[in-house]
Amino acid sequence: MEIPVMSNILNKNDENAAELNSMLTSRGIFTVNLLGSPGCGKTSLLEQTVRLLKNQCNLAIVEGDLYTSKDADRLAGYGAPVVQINTRGGCHLDAAMVKAALTKLDLAAIDILVIENVGNLVCPAEFNVGEHAKVVVLSVTEGEDKPLKYPLIFRQSEAVILNKIDLLPYTSFAMDAAISDIRGLNPQASLLQTSCRTGEGLTAWTEWLKAKASQTRKQAKYDLGG
Amino acid sequence: MEIPVMSNILNKNDENAAELNSMLTSRGIFTVNLLGSPGCGKTSLLEQTVRLLKNQCNLAIVEGDLYTSKDADRLAGYGAPVVQINTRGGCHLDAAMVKAALTKLDLAAIDILVIENVGNLVCPAEFNVGEHAKVVVLSVTEGEDKPLKYPLIFRQSEAVILNKIDLLPYTSFAMDAAISDIRGLNPQASLLQTSCRTGEGLTAWTEWLKAKASQTRKQAKYDLGG
Numbered sequence: 538m539e540i541p542v543m544s545n546i547l548n549k550n551d552e553n554a555a556e557l558n559s560m561l562t563s564r565g566i567f568t569v570n571l572l573g574s575p576g577c578g579k580t581s582l583l584e585q586t587v588r589l590l591k592n593q594c595n596l597a598i599v600e601g602d603l604y605t606s607k608d609a610d611r612l613a614g615y616g617a618p619v620v621q622i623n624t625r626g627g628c629h630l631d632a633a634m635v636k637a638a639l640t641k642l643d644l645a646a647i648d649i650l651v652i653e654n655v656g657n658l659v660c661p662a663e664f665n666v667g668e669h670a671k672v673v674v675l676s677v678t679e680g681e682d683k684p685l686k687y688p689l690i691f692r693q694s695e696a697v698i699l700n701k702i703d704l705l706p707y708t709s710f711a712m713d714a715a716i717s718d719i720r721g722l723n724p725q726a727s728l729l730q731t732s733c734r735t736g737e738g739l740t741a742w743t744e745w746l747k748a749k750a751s752q753t754r755k756q757a758k759y760d761l762g763g
Numbered sequence: 764m765e766i767p768v769m770s771n772i773l774n775k776n777d778e779n780a781a782e783l784n785s786m787l788t789s790r791g792i793f794t795v796n797l798l799g800s801p802g803c804g805k806t807s808l809l810e811q812t813v814r815l816l817k818n819q820c821n822l823a824i825v826e827g828d829l830y831t832s833k834d835a836d837r838l839a840g841y842g843a844p845v846v847q848i849n850t851r852g853g854c855h856l857d858a859a860m861v862k863a864a865l866t867k868l869d870l871a872a873i874d875i876l877v878i879e880n881v882g883n884l885v886c887p888a889e890f891n892v893g894e895h896a897k898v899v900v901l902s903v904t905e906g907e908d909k910p911l912k913y914p915l916i917f918r919q920s921e922a923v924i925l926n927k928i929d930l931l932p933y934t935s936f937a938m939d940a941a942i943s944d945i946r947g948l949n950p951q952a953s954l955l956q957t958s959c960r961t962g963e964g965l966t967a968w969t970e971w972l973k974a975k976a977s978q979t980r981k982q983a984k985y986d987l988g989g
Contacts, residue, residue, distance in 0.1 A: 575800045575884045575913060576905025603885065607908050626915065628854065628885040656912070658801045659829070659854040659883055678904040678930065679802025682833050686882070687801060689852065704904065707933055 553632035557667025565757035567750035568650040570666050573674035575656030578700040580608045581733035587615040589743045594648040599638045601630040601655045629661040630654050649750050662690040670695040677701050681715035688722050696727040703732040779858035783893025791983035793976035794876040796892050799900035801882030804926040806834045807959040813841040815969045820874040825864045827856040827881045855887040856880050875976050888916040896921040903927050907941035922953040929958040
């Protein structure tokens with residue numbers, strides 16, 4: 538009984554996500570579904586991303602959380618509009634939630650939209666939310682074994698961000714093994730190493746975002762016959 | 764459609780869990796459902812737990828993971844029997860999975876059973892697996908905001924373990940705020956601070972386990988009219 542119902546839910550979500558994706562593409566809004574465990578540093582990465590990019594392009598953020606607005610509150614002062622989604626205990630965002638959240642943003646004023654999903658390495662990987670790219674953040678304090686233990690999310694992500702590299706000297710994280718396992722799961726993924734404390738690697742990340750945003754803008758113009 | 768089906772699944776799981784719990788109680792096997800984010804240190808804690816307790820009582824471990832046996836492999840050399848459950852992508856263990864795993868253990872030779880759940884701060888909190896106590900591990904590198912962001916799992920746990928305290932000097936983790944938030948959610952919870960690297964706090968944890976195991980053994984004798 539569980540499997541057909543789950544399949545119906547996923548099909549309906551895929552329809553909603555495809556519709557949302559078309560709308561976002563047509564408007565030239567590059568959209569990231571930002572994924573990772575609780576505490577891997579997704580919100581810290583967004584704080585630094587907005588700080589670095591706010592004079593170069595128009596970012597907007599959708600924050601997913603079970604009950605609180607803690608992450609949206611943290612981001613509020615950084616200079617990008619933020620909309621909070623509360624899943625009321627739900628373990629992932631879905632496309633319908635994101636669609637509803639987007640009604641609270643001025644889409645004409647957005648170049649890059651980042652949707653920070655619920656902190657969870659499992660369930661969010663199964664639900665598209667209209668994004669052009671999934672990006673997964675793994676903090677080095679979580680251990681190098683995580684890509685093989687949670688392979689779906691690493692397979693699906695266009696970029697993998699190894700975060701908190703300032704803590705590498707105090708952990709036993711085996712960077713070579715992590716990179717080798719990620720490459721094995723997903724040879725095409727962009728691999729970035731960042732520290733939101735020291736700023737290391739953040740420019741490579743913002744350049745990645747800008748390059749992707751430029752592609753989406755070109756696609757939007759092309760679709761318009763421009 | 765989703766809600767009644769989910770409710771049926773939970774009811775069926777609660778029945779299975781209650782049956783398993785009665786069986787484990789009658790045998791005097793104190794059973795922990797060990798919860799926490801990916802990389803919070805559940806397996807490291809179990810390595811140290813087995814190392815410290817193996818000459819004092821009989822531990823056994825059930826390991827939950829999506830696809831791999833990495834955690835069971837790590838624990839194999841420590842001197843306690845380990846059974847692996849693979850959820851094939853599933854985000855939590857359920858009571859039926861644990862019941863099947865227990866057929867591979869000699870229950871007569873177990874005092875304490877620890878079930879390490881899938882790394883996930885959300886979904887495992889909704890599925891009892893026959894345990895006497897849930898225990899949640901939060902590593903200080905995850906940030907002090909996590910109890911309020913993932914309240915259910917902290918409310919349901921009899922003990923909260925703040926792990927990786929050796930990394931406190933290198934993080935901005937606000938211990939007082941974390942403790943205050945956990946106390947607000949769950950005033951009765953035992954609060955422990957541990958480092959599996961330095962060994963700090965591990966004796967308090969093994970004493971907690973032994974005291975609980977002693978209660979379960981007494982209950983089993985009492986139920987037998989002893």
